[in-house]
Amino acid sequence: MWEAIVLTIKLATITTMLLLIIGTPLAWWLVRPKRWWKEIFASIISLPLVLPPTVLGFYLLLALSPNHGFGAFLTKIFGHALPFTFTGLVIGSVIYSLPFMVQPLRNAFETMGERPLEVAATLRASPLDTFFSVVIPMARSGFLTGSVFSFAHTVGEFGVVLMIGGNIPNETKVLSVAIYDYVESLQWEQAHWLAGGMLFFAFVVILITSLIEKRFRYD
Amino acid sequence: MIEARFCGQLGHFTLDVNFKTPNQGITALFGISGCGKTSILRCMAGLQRLEGFLRIKDDIWQDQKIFLPTYRRPVGYVFQEASLFPHLSVKENLQFGAKCGGKKSLINFEEIIELLGIEKLLERHPSKLSGGECQRVAIGRALLSSPRLLLMDEPLSALDRDNKNEIIPYLERLHQSLNIPIFYVTHDISEVERLADRLILLENGKIKEIGNLHDLSARLDLPLAKANDAATVFEAQFLEFNEQYELTLVQIEGGTLWLPSKISQTNKIRIRILAQDVSLAKFRADASSILNILPATVESFAPLNNSKINVVLRLENNGVQLLARITRKSWDHLDLKIGTSLFAQVKSVALI
Numbered sequence: 001m002w003e004a005i006v007l008t009i010k011l012a013t014i015t016t017m018l019l020l021i022i023g024t025p026l027a028w029w030l031v032r033p034k035r036w037w038k039e040i041f042a043s044i045i046s047l048p049l050v051l052p053p054t055v056l057g058f059y060l061l062l063a064l065s066p067n068h069g070f071g072a073f074l075t076k077i078f079g080h081a082l083p084f085t086f087t088g089l090v091i092g093s094v095i096y097s098l099p100f101m102v103q104p105l106r107n108a109f110e111t112m113g114e115r116p117l118e119v120a121a122t123l124r125a126s127p128l129d130t131f132f133s134v135v136i137p138m139a140r141s142g143f144l145t146g147s148v149f150s151f152a153h154t155v156g157e158f159g160v161v162l163m164i165g166g167n168i169p170n171e172t173k174v175l176s177v178a179i180y181d182y183v184e185s186l187q188w189e190q191a192h193w194l195a196g197g198m199l200f201f202a203f204v205v206i207l208i209t210s211l212i213e214k215r216f217r218y219d
Numbered sequence: 220m221i222e223a224r225f226c227g228q229l230g231h232f233t234l235d236v237n238f239k240t241p242n243q244g245i246t247a248l249f250g251i252s253g254c255g256k257t258s259i260l261r262c263m264a265g266l267q268r269l270e271g272f273l274r275i276k277d278d279i280w281q282d283q284k285i286f287l288p289t290y291r292r293p294v295g296y297v298f299q300e301a302s303l304f305p306h307l308s309v310k311e312n313l314q315f316g317a318k319c320g321g322k323k324s325l326i327n328f329e330e331i332i333e334l335l336g337i338e339k340l341l342e343r344h345p346s347k348l349s350g351g352e353c354q355r356v357a358i359g360r361a362l363l364s365s366p367r368l369l370l371m372d373e374p375l376s377a378l379d380r381d382n383k384n385e386i387i388p389y390l391e392r393l394h395q396s397l398n399i400p401i402f403y404v405t406h407d408i409s410e411v412e413r414l415a416d417r418l419i420l421l422e423n424g425k426i427k428e429i430g431n432l433h434d435l436s437a438r439l440d441l442p443l444a445k446a447n448d449a450a451t452v453f454e455a456q457f458l459e460f461n462e463q464y465e466l467t468l469v470q471i472e473g474g475t476l477w478l479p480s481k482i483s484q485t486n487k488i489r490i491r492i493l494a495q496d497v498s499l500a501k502f503r504a505d506a507s508s509i510l511n512i513l514p515a516t517v518e519s520f521a522p523l524n525n526s527k528i529n530v531v532l533r534l535e536n537n538g539v540q541l542l543a544r545i546t547r548k549s550w551d552h553l554d555l556k557i558g559t560s561l562f563a564q565v566k567s568v569a570l571i
Binding site: 115116118119120121122123124125126127130133134137138140 | 264265266288289290291293294295296298300302304305306315316360361364
């Protein structure tokens, strides 16, 4: 049971950090400069919101397969085939949780408007300086929401994990899969502990996020 | 010398302006909303890119090949809404300007804070300030970036009257103590009268006229003389103070005027005479309550509507021009024409 918890936290933490690195420039690019065709990319990023996780998992399984072009390329980079490994799970989680990071960031960048950037430029701050000293602090509620949702969503994913990760202890057996396992094998007590723990975790996350988010707003 | 030319399509109208101004004093960009005033300012700051040319003294900021991005231009920009950074305190906002402006600050931090009266606000957050306080901090922040050109886009228009009256004296002090050219966008003639050294009149993206306020306000073909509150504005010099009646005598070119207040000798005095407060008489009315009676001649005139007529007078000894607004009936009754000598009776003079 503890292995599954530790593995889940590890997966969610790595995924969230990767998403901060990937999602920030991506969300910024979607907002500035504004172009109608960028909506196409925004829609692709948002697909996991509507697609059944099994569908996503199925395509990911195909894409990561070492027998095909892209999967073969990844296999070469990582030195081993990716399906049914922790690395493969991280890649899947990043794609699956991408909209949960990009959407709040995009909203935060959009609400900010052009004005703070113009002000910073007239005060002679370079674009890079402006991004770190104005954009990031002003969008902090977006960063908070995005990180919390990405983390929580990764913790809760099941369909994708089952499709590309399977059920290997210490490698791909995360919480949600473990609960499923316990129920299947009629180990109700363990299932109760994990499920109840998740319920509590979800509640605390939502409560704390909304409390902090209120304090983070600038009116 | 500042030399600027901008030309291009902006939404539904074409901007096409070309002007030269001295590298000092306040230049007001004046016109109704949507005439292109703000666009000119944004072009000067590099926030907007139109075809054109911009030279500040010896530095070219824009020509056919060069276009300096905003953050490479030493401008200070005060926006209509103060736009303070909400995540920084007042002090940090000010430091943001100072940090990026470098060390060669024109005036130091303490001087700016004193000049703008913001020492008590330093630790506060922008959300806890009034509109007027925000705008003062925004002005301070712009100045601390050591600009060589200060651009102000209707800095008072988002404020209520009290806040406006609170800021104007600070702007006047800036004007007197700093040697930075200021471009000031406004659609409010009273701000122009109080602050501007020269005026660029804009209409539909084009410059209608450029000149000093006094000359333009006496031009009958321009909208200033046609406004309800048309007035002439003069610079005046202190002559004497009469203790008994609490009146100050000032000198303008071509005459003297009594003002009903005590004015200190050192200040530059700017006065305004509303066109409708000037009445005309063929003979000097000695038995009159009017203190200020100035000999003048009719220089030009233009009917304003069916009942009123605008008359431009020239004060004696080739003095300054004075705008008067009288009825057409009086004009005919006095049998006035260009060159007629008469007396301008000034009912009230305002110190601005």
